Amino acid sequence: MGGFFGVASATADGSSDLLYGTDYHSHLGTMRGGMAVWQDGRITRIIHDITNAPFRTKFEPEQPRLRGPVGIGVISDTDDQPLSIRSRLGHYALVTVGAARNAAELQRDAFQRGVHFAESRAEEVTLTELVAMMINQGTDLVDGIRLVHERLEGSCSLLLLTDGTIVAARDRWGRTPVILGRREDAWAVTMETCAFPNLDFEVVRELGPGEVVRVTPQGVETLVPPSETLRICAFLWVYYGYPASTYEGRNVEDMRNRSGAILARRETIEVDEVAGIPDSGVGHGLGYAAEAGIPYRRPFVKYTPTWPRSFMPQDPNERSRVARMKLIPIADLIRNQRILFCEDSIVRGTQLRDTVRRLFRAGAREVHMRPACPPLLFGCPFLNFSRSRSELDLIARRVIAHMTGQAAGDPPSEAMEPDSAFFEEMCRRIAAELELTSVRYQRIEDMATAIGLPLGRLCTYCWNRCG
Numbered sequence: 001m002g003g004f005f006g007v008a009s010a011t012a013d014g015s016s017d018l019l020y021g022t023d024y025h026s027h028l029g030t031m032r033g034g035m036a037v038w039q040d041g042r043i044t045r046i047i048h049d050i051t052n053a054p055f056r057t058k059f060e061p062e063q064p065r066l067r068g069p070v071g072i073g074v075i076s077d078t079d080d081q082p083l084s085i086r087s088r089l090g091h092y093a094l095v096t097v098g099a100a101r102n103a104a105e106l107q108r109d110a111f112q113r114g115v116h117f118a119e120s121r122a123e124e125v126t127l128t129e130l131v132a133m134m135i136n137q138g139t140d141l142v143d144g145i146r147l148v149h150e151r152l153e154g155s156c157s158l159l160l161l162t163d164g165t166i167v168a169a170r171d172r173w174g175r176t177p178v179i180l181g182r183r184e185d186a187w188a189v190t191m192e193t194c195a196f197p198n199l200d201f202e203v204v205r206e207l208g209p210g211e212v213v214r215v216t217p218q219g220v221e222t223l224v225p226p227s228e229t230l231r232i233c234a235f236l237w238v239y240y241g242y243p244a245s246t247y248e249g250r251n252v253e254d255m256r257n258r259s260g261a262i263l264a265r266r267e268t269i270e271v272d273e274v275a276g277i278p279d280s281g282v283g284h285g286l287g288y289a290a291e292a293g294i295p296y297r298r299p300f301v302k303y304t305p306t307w308p309r310s311f312m313p314q315d316p317n318e319r320s321r322v323a324r325m326k327l328i329p330i331a332d333l334i335r336n337q338r339i340l341f342c343e344d345s346i347v348r349g350t351q352l353r354d355t356v357r358r359l360f361r362a363g364a365r366e367v368h369m370r371p372a373c374p375p376l377l378f379g380c381p382f383l384n385f386s387r388s389r390s391e392l393d394l395i396a397r398r399v400i401a402h403m404t405g406q407a408a409g410d411p412p413s414e415a416m417e418p419d420s421a422f423f424e425e426m427c428r429r430i431a432a433e434l435e436l437t438s439v440r441y442q443r444i445e446d447m448a449t450a451i452g453l454p455l456g457r458l459c460t461y462c463w464n465r466c467g
């Protein structure tokens with residue numbers, strides 16, 4: 001994934017806002033962080049590897065070098081950003097969030113036009129490089145962004161810093177949010193509104209799908225009006241958005257509480273306590289417990305002093321070790337208990353099975369799992385989203401392959417119909433594989449109800465290929 005933040009300040013220095021505003025996107029990526037500021041006709045940028053240290057720790061000592069009234073910052077899970085581009089359209093810095101399904105085709109096309117890529121340290125041409133290449137083909141920056149929206153298959157929201165202004169563009173289908181904020185002496189643009197309250201910004205409005213605006217210290221000017229068709233990613237609310245953030249007027253924590261309450265209303269079993277798998281399962285669990293009138297407890301606590309961020313190594317063994325070390329079980333809250341856990345989603349299930357075994361070893365009588373969304377069946381083609389990167393890894397797809405005897409091809413439609421016998425059997429097998437007492441998934445229409453948007457305005461591709 002990734003996230004970005006920009007500030008245009010009427011004072012001489014917006015670097016403190018930029019530092020903390022960008023830092024509030026740290027839950028969206030763990031690989032690279034970067035910032036660029038404009039001052040007196042010059043752009044200064046700094047990029048750091050944040051794999052082993054939080055963004056703020058790396059950048060705080062650099063703040064004196066980043067003084068300037070206007071700047072952009074990014075947390076990225078993929079590439080070195082911001083790029084600094086000198087082209088016939090001027091000197092600009094660029095950050096992007098998204099993914100290009102047709103990256104190979106765009107790259108081939110660029111080579112045929114004699115374009116070369118030499119900017120980043122990545123082994124492959126990155127999304128940001130491809131986007132810069134397309135922007136440079138426009139008659140001006142706005143025409144270039146129009147080309148990005150037209151040609152890129154996938155998703156791309158971006159911030160571009162040039163000549164004392166920020167150009168902000170939301171993805172064509174609005175899959176990721178881009179939100180404007182105002183303070184007396186500055187304007188800001190963010191993906192996560194949780195960046196605003198502590199910096200004293202107030203939300204002014206969200207960009208619509210495909211909208212492009214120019215942000216200056218004096219105000220905001222629309223350069224390309226929004227389109228009507230919205231397909232915002234439903235996973236923002238279910239999993240990766242920060243609880244204090246709000247998109248399309250719907251707060252994340254509030255959605256999670258509603259989602260848990262809806263799950264509770266459909267429940268048929270009795271348990272002694274409800275819990276949420278930290279962190280994103282907590283909001284769902286609290287909503288469930290409140291609705292069911294069952295105590296919410298914490299049979300696992302996260303060791304926050306040294307595991308504060310969602311650090312996720314690429315190596316599966318290392319990932320399992322990190323997941324295990326982060327959570328400490330409390331045997332006194334587990335022994336002899338029938339426990340119902342709320343979780344954002346079940347991906348591969350490997351770490352979850354380890355958690356379930358530990359619960360039974362600590363004396364749990366029953367362990368039930370209630371994911372806040374339907375079974376994941378498809379990889380995300382729009383964002384670089386780790387929850388559903390490889391379809392073959394998804395536990396539901398593995399179970400379906402066993403049930404149908406077909407490892408390849410699309411899953412049958414019954415796998416998306418919660419009232420079908422096929423779906424029931426699939427859940428039974430998933431529970432057996434994870435050694436759970438039971439698993440019951442949130443229905444897709446209940447997920448949309450919890451979000452508060454019609455299904456037709458959400459991207460739900462991960463679950464039913466509608467997006």
Ligand code: SF4
Binds near residue numbers: 233380385460462
């Ligand atoms: S495919 Fe899934 S993760 Fe990707 S945008 Fe759609 S809902 Fe979000």
